[in-house]
Amino acid sequence: MADLSRAVVLRLTREEKELFSSNKPWLYPLLDLTEHLARTRETVGDCTLYDKIIGRAAALLIVRLGIRTVQTDVLSSRAVSVFDTFHVSYSATSIVERIDCRTEDILADVSDPEAAYRIVRARSLAAQASASPERQAVVIENADIKRGENTVLRGVSITIGRGERILITGANGAGKTTLMKAVLGIVPVAGGSVSVLGAPVGKRTNRRTTRIGYVNQESVRVDFPISAYEVVAIGVATARISRDEKRRRIRDAMEATRCGTLSRRLYGTLSGGEKQRVAIARCLSQNPEIVLLDEPTASLDAEGKKEFIALLEQLSAMTEITVVLVTHEFDGMDRTGWRHLILTDGTIVPEEEISA
Amino acid sequence: MSALMVLQYAPVMRGFLVLLAAGIVFPLVGVFVLRLNLITLRFALMHSSLLGSAIALAAGFNPLLIGMLANTAVVLSIARLRTKTNQNVGFITTFFMVLTVGLAFAVIYRFNVSTNDSLQILWGNIYAMTPFDARMTAVYAACVVVFVVLLFPRLAAVLYDKDVATSIGINEPLVYTAIILMVGLTITFVMRLIGALLLDAILILPPLMAIAVAKSMRGTFILSSIFGVTVAIGGFLLAIFADLPASSGVTIFGAVLFAGVHIIAARNKKRKPFQEDKRDAEISPNATHGSDRFDLRGVRRGSE
Structure with a gap:
C-alpha cells in the first residue's frame, strides 16, 4: 500500500x-x-x-x-x-x-523565531500581492507626481500587498510626504496611476480613501484645545454607524493603544509618544485597511521610537492592516519583517538594489 | 436703574437683543478665525465689507445686504484662487485686503458719501439697525448654530488637520470654503453692529478667552459663546451706566474681561500643574500605566 x-x-x-x-x-x-x-x-x-x-x-x-x-x-x-x-x-x-x-x-x-515569522509573513504578503490583484492594497504604476510645478517623483512603481509592512526612507525633500499625499488623493498624479484597494485614486476623495488611516507631521504639532478623545473621534467623523457603535470603536481603539487614560487630556499637553499613540488610535477607530505614517517617530526619543515600532508590529501582526511608514531616519529601528524601499533621485528602489 | 429705562425704546431694545444673539453665536465663528489663522482674511473681509457698504451708501441700497454680497464675492474668489493656484491663503487675502480698502475709499471720495455715514461704517451702531437688519441677523445667527452643531465632527476634523480630514473622506476644500464664507458674512453683521474697528471685541476676544481655559474643542466653542454673551451684556450695561457708545462699552468690557481671564488662567496653571482626571479611568478600566503590551483584540470588530 x-x-x-x-x-x-x-x-x-x-x-x-x-x-x-x-x-x-x-x-x-x-x-x-x-x-x-x-x-x-x-x-x-x-x-x-x-x-x-x-x-x-x-x-x-x-x-x-x-x-x-x-x-x-x-x-x-x-x-x-x-x-x-x-x-x-x-x-x-x-x-x-x-x-x-x-x-x-x-x-x-x-x-529569533518571532523575527523569522515576521520576515516570512512579509515576504508571503508581498508575493501574494504580486500574484493576485485582490491581495493588493496600493498599486502605484509608473507615476509622475508633482509638487506645484516641480515633478518630485518620476516613474514610481510600487505594489503593496494587504497586511504588508513597508518602510520607505529617503532624505528630507526626497518626496516621501508627496508620495503619501498622492496615495491619499491630496496631490494629483501627473502621469501613470495610483490605485488603492482596487480603485483608482482620483482628484476627489472617495470611499476607498476613508479606509486609509493617516498620521502626518503637522497633526502632531496641534496645540489648539482638543482633547485626546476628540482626536480619536475624528476617525469616526464620517462613518455611517450609530452613536453607540462610534463610542465603542473609539473606546476599543484607545484601549488597544493604551491611551484610554489620556482621553480627557489636552492633546497639545501630551508627550510625543502619547500623541502618537492617540494618532494611531484615531486611525484604528477609522477601521482602516491601510495606515500611512509620515515621519511618525520624528518627535520621539529612542525609547519612544522603540515603543512606537512595537505598537506597529502588534498592529500588523494581529490584524491585516497594511502599514506604510516613511521616514528620513531609521537608526535603531528593528526592520525585521519590513520591506524596505528607498526614495532617491525622484524614484523608488528596493534596498537590495542599493546595497548590490 | 433709571438708566435701563432706555430699553423701553424700540431701537435700543432691538439693538440689545441683536447684540445678545451676536454675543452668543458670532464667537463660534471666531474659533475658526483663530484656528485656521484667518486673521489676514478677517482684515480683507472687513475691507470688502466696507467697500460693499460704501457702494450701498453711494447707490442708496441696504449696506448690510451689499456688504454681504461683497464679502461673498471676495470669499468665493479667495477659495477659487486657493484651489487653482495652491497659494497660501494669507498671500491671496493680502491682495484683496489692499484692493478692497483702496476701492472703498475711492467710492467714498468719488460719490461724496457723507463723513458721518462713512464713520458709521467704521464704528457701527447697534441702535441704527432696522427691523429688517435685526431679522436678518437673527436668521443668520440661527444658520451659524445649525452649521456648527450639525457639522461639528467634520469641522473638528478640518480644524485638527486638513490632510487628516481628507483622509477620512471629507471634502476639505468645500468645508473650508463654507467656513470662510461664514466668516465673511459674520464680519458683515458684526461691522454693522459695533463697527469695523471694534469687531475683535465680539468675534475674537471671546474665543481667545475660551482657548485659555478650555479642555477640549467642544469646550472651546461652548466657552466662546459664554464669554461672548457675557461681553455683550456686560458691555451693553457698561455703555448705558457710563453713558458711552455701545461699541465702546462692549470693547472696553471685553478687554477687561480678557485680561482678567488670562490672569486667572495663568495663576491656575502655576498653582495646579496637570492632574489626571479621575473620570479618565472610566474610559479604560483595563488600561494600566507602565505596561509595554498593547491589546488589539476587538479593534477590527466594527463594521461600517
Whole structure:
C-alpha cells in the first residue's frame, strides 16, 4: 500500500490522527498552520509534524509553533542548528548543506523565531500581492507626481500587498510626504496611476480613501484645545454607524493603544509618544485597511521610537492592516519583517538594489 | 436703574437683543478665525465689507445686504484662487485686503458719501439697525448654530488637520470654503453692529478667552459663546451706566474681561500643574500605566 502521508507537503498528527495537512508550495503550509492554530488555540507540543523539506526558515517557524517532534525528507544543515538549539527532535531522510531559496539566505543570521515569522509573513504578503490583484492594497504604476510645478517623483512603481509592512526612507525633500499625499488623493498624479484597494485614486476623495488611516507631521504639532478623545473621534467623523457603535470603536481603539487614560487630556499637553499613540488610535477607530505614517517617530526619543515600532508590529501582526511608514531616519529601528524601499533621485528602489 | 429705562425704546431694545444673539453665536465663528489663522482674511473681509457698504451708501441700497454680497464675492474668489493656484491663503487675502480698502475709499471720495455715514461704517451702531437688519441677523445667527452643531465632527476634523480630514473622506476644500464664507458674512453683521474697528471685541476676544481655559474643542466653542454673551451684556450695561457708545462699552468690557481671564488662567496653571482626571479611568478600566503590551483584540470588530 502506498504511503499516503507522502502525498502531502505538510502534515500535523497527534497519535496518528491528522490535525492539519497542506500541499501548498514554499512556506505557505507552515503559515497556514500558524493561522489554523491561532484560530483553534490548540497546543501542539505533543504532536508530530511531517514537512517535505525543512530549511532554516521552516525550522524557525516550527520552533515558534512549539512543535517538538519533526519528520522530513530533506533537512538543511542550517535547520539542524536551529533544532539543536531549541531541542527539537528530528528524523530526516537526507541532510543537505543548504536549500536554494532566497528566504533561506535572508534568514541565515536570524535566530529569533518571532523575527523569522515576521520576515516570512512579509515576504508571503508581498508575493501574494504580486500574484493576485485582490491581495493588493496600493498599486502605484509608473507615476509622475508633482509638487506645484516641480515633478518630485518620476516613474514610481510600487505594489503593496494587504497586511504588508513597508518602510520607505529617503532624505528630507526626497518626496516621501508627496508620495503619501498622492496615495491619499491630496496631490494629483501627473502621469501613470495610483490605485488603492482596487480603485483608482482620483482628484476627489472617495470611499476607498476613508479606509486609509493617516498620521502626518503637522497633526502632531496641534496645540489648539482638543482633547485626546476628540482626536480619536475624528476617525469616526464620517462613518455611517450609530452613536453607540462610534463610542465603542473609539473606546476599543484607545484601549488597544493604551491611551484610554489620556482621553480627557489636552492633546497639545501630551508627550510625543502619547500623541502618537492617540494618532494611531484615531486611525484604528477609522477601521482602516491601510495606515500611512509620515515621519511618525520624528518627535520621539529612542525609547519612544522603540515603543512606537512595537505598537506597529502588534498592529500588523494581529490584524491585516497594511502599514506604510516613511521616514528620513531609521537608526535603531528593528526592520525585521519590513520591506524596505528607498526614495532617491525622484524614484523608488528596493534596498537590495542599493546595497548590490 | 433709571438708566435701563432706555430699553423701553424700540431701537435700543432691538439693538440689545441683536447684540445678545451676536454675543452668543458670532464667537463660534471666531474659533475658526483663530484656528485656521484667518486673521489676514478677517482684515480683507472687513475691507470688502466696507467697500460693499460704501457702494450701498453711494447707490442708496441696504449696506448690510451689499456688504454681504461683497464679502461673498471676495470669499468665493479667495477659495477659487486657493484651489487653482495652491497659494497660501494669507498671500491671496493680502491682495484683496489692499484692493478692497483702496476701492472703498475711492467710492467714498468719488460719490461724496457723507463723513458721518462713512464713520458709521467704521464704528457701527447697534441702535441704527432696522427691523429688517435685526431679522436678518437673527436668521443668520440661527444658520451659524445649525452649521456648527450639525457639522461639528467634520469641522473638528478640518480644524485638527486638513490632510487628516481628507483622509477620512471629507471634502476639505468645500468645508473650508463654507467656513470662510461664514466668516465673511459674520464680519458683515458684526461691522454693522459695533463697527469695523471694534469687531475683535465680539468675534475674537471671546474665543481667545475660551482657548485659555478650555479642555477640549467642544469646550472651546461652548466657552466662546459664554464669554461672548457675557461681553455683550456686560458691555451693553457698561455703555448705558457710563453713558458711552455701545461699541465702546462692549470693547472696553471685553478687554477687561480678557485680561482678567488670562490672569486667572495663568495663576491656575502655576498653582495646579496637570492632574489626571479621575473620570479618565472610566474610559479604560483595563488600561494600566507602565505596561509595554498593547491589546488589539476587538479593534477590527466594527463594521461600517
